[in-house]
Amino acid sequence: MAEMKTRPNNSSVRAFLNGIGNARRREDAFAVLELMTSVTRKKPRMWGPSIVGFDQYHYKYDSGREGDMCMIGFSPRSQALTLYVSTGVLRQAELLKRLGPHKTAVSCLYIKKLGDVDMEVLKELVSRSYHHMKAKYRGA
Numbered sequence: 001m002a003e004m005k006t007r008p009n010n011s012s013v014r015a016f017l018n019g020i021g022n023a024r025r026r027e028d029a030f031a032v033l034e035l036m037t038s039v040t041r042k043k044p045r046m047w048g049p050s051i052v053g054f055d056q057y058h059y060k061y062d063s064g065r066e067g068d069m070c071m072i073g074f075s076p077r078s079q080a081l082t083l084y085v086s087t088g089v090l091r092q093a094e095l096l097k098r099l100g101p102h103k104t105a106v107s108c109l110y111i112k113k114l115g116d117v118d119m120e121v122l123k124e125l126v127s128r129s130y131h132h133m134k135a136k137y138r139g140a
Contacts, residue, residue, distance in 0.1 A: 006047050006048040006051060006069065007047065007048065007068070008045045008046070008047050008053065008056065008068075008070075009045070009046050009047075009048070010045075010046075011046040011049075012046075013033070013044045013045065013046055013052050016046060016050070016052070017029045017030055017033065017052070017076070020076050022078075024113065025076045025078075025081065026076070027114075028076065028081050028111075028113070028114035028115075029052075029074070029076040029081065031114055031119075032074050032081065032083065032114070033052060033074075035119070035122065035123055035126060036052075036054050036072060036073075036074065036126060036130075037054070038123075039072075039123065039126050039127045039130055040054040040055055040071070040072065040130055042054045042055045045070070047069070047070050047073060050075050050076075050077075051070065051073050051074070051075045051084065052073055052074055052075070053069075053070025053071075053072070053073035053084070054070055054071060054072050054073060054130070055070065055071040055072070055130070055133075055134075056068050056069065056070055056071060057069060057071055057133060057136075057137035057138070058137070059137075070084065071086075071130055071133040071134065071137070072084060072085055072086070072126060072129055072130050072133065079110075079112075080103070080110040080111060080112050081110070081111045081112070081114060082108055082109070082110055083108065083109040083110075083111070083126070084107055084108060085107060085108070085109055085125065085126065085129035086107060086129045086130075086132045086133045086136075092125060092128060095121050095124055095125050095128075096125070098118060098121045099117050099118055099121045099122060099125065100116050100117035100118055100121075101113075101116050101117065102117065109125070
């Protein structure tokens with residue numbers, strides 16, 4: 001079985017974010033860093049070379065595959081700011097309708113420009129996702 005490449009490491013989150021060439025994407029990334037830090041009250045860590053993650057959980061599939069992953073996180077990709085949120089957030093249709101321009105995939109929320117979305121709605125989505133993951137994996 002292949003080893004997971006997305007593992008927590010001791011790389012500097014701030015150095016990673018400061019290395020983003022696109023100024024708007026860098027500013028957006030620091031804003032999401034602040035938002036997720038305030039919601040989780042956890043210290044961010046790098047997961048692999050390009051994901052900033054908060055907290056973690058252990059998963060195990062029926063197939064026997066298991067591993068660890070951040071409960072929530074984000075990556076400032078070149079095409080969009082990608083937020084890694086639980087699949088539970090995708091059931092939050094009323095919030096997503098109010099968020100502003102975005103796209104979704106299984107556990108991802110893609111935002112091209114943070115200034116185009118409602119930050120209070122985004123904070124609520126992040127909060128619901130994080131608390132959903134805590135309840136699911138820790139019984140919190």
